[in-house]
Amino acid sequence: MPRSAPTFRLRRLTPNRPPFQPFPAARPPISRNARSRPPLQPVTLTAPPEPAPPEAAAAPRDPCAFEALYRAHYRHVYAITLRMTCDPSRAEDVAQEVFVRVWQKLPGFRGESALSTWIHTVAVRTTLEHLRSESRREARVMTTDEPDRYAAEARRAMPETAVDLERAIAALPPGARNVLLMHDVNGYRYHEIADMLGVSLGTVKSQLNRARRLMMEALER
Numbered sequence: 001m002p003r004s005a006p007t008f009r010l011r012r013l014t015p016n017r018p019p020f021q022p023f024p025a026a027r028p029p030i031s032r033n034a035r036s037r038p039p040l041q042p043v044t045l046t047a048p049p050e051p052a053p054p055e056a057a058a059a060p061r062d063p064c065a066f067e068a069l070y071r072a073h074y075r076h077v078y079a080i081t082l083r084m085t086c087d088p089s090r091a092e093d094v095a096q097e098v099f100v101r102v103w104q105k106l107p108g109f110r111g112e113s114a115l116s117t118w119i120h121t122v123a124v125r126t127t128l129e130h131l132r133s134e135s136r137r138e139a140r141v142m143t144t145d146e147p148d149r150y151a152a153e154a155r156r157a158m159p160e161t162a163v164d165l166e167r168a169i170a171a172l173p174p175g176a177r178n179v180l181l182m183h184d185v186n187g188y189r190y191h192e193i194a195d196m197l198g199v200s201l202g203t204v205k206s207q208l209n210r211a212r213r214l215m216m217e218a219l220e221r
Helices: 054-058 063-085 088-108 115-137 146-157 163-170 174-185 190-197 201-220
Strands: none
Touching: 063 088, 063 115, 063 146, 063 174, 088 115, 088 146, 115 174, 115 190, 146 163, 163 174, 163 201, 174 190, 174 201, 190 201
16 A cells, blocks of 8 residues: 655745745645645656646635645656655655745746646756755765665556666666656756756757666666
8 A cells, every 4th residue: 555645844945935824833835634645646757747726726825725736736746756866755855845836936927838837847946956955965876776666666656657667767877867857758858958957958968868878778688
């Protein structure tokens, strides 16, 4: 049985965050009756998130409406953070941070893209910032058993995905993995990836080619 997901919680907030009214300090912007994260449903590599209920988009700063938005988009956001971090614990933490930022930035959402697309971008950028921050603190190297641990969690969270594929993704070098996910899974263009990662177009193309080659080699074993 898949474990229940944690309730959305607001933490590690920036000093410039807006006041949360009517919430007391350190309370999340969802109803007090929410005790668990929404159950994880199947998510494939390219499956888009289901749209949030109309009331969630219409009144995003209302606690009940934001809870509906959270439940509608959590599983897809978690899939993004899980694949990019390859660590279930970190993925859950980053997913929570994503929704903190969504809450903070919603007043500035102008509807120039679909709400799901905007949340997806917030998730990718937040995860990239987390990975950059972590790389500055320590040089983390994935050990032999970590791809298997990640693949097991990916299978639990995304039952329709292939374990061998997820294991091969987890075994990629972080830079190559992120470029592969951003281009082949999330559909970003070369120049968008270069801008988000702060690298040249040549580096993006080189990393993508490397990731694809390593993926093929892993899947052919």
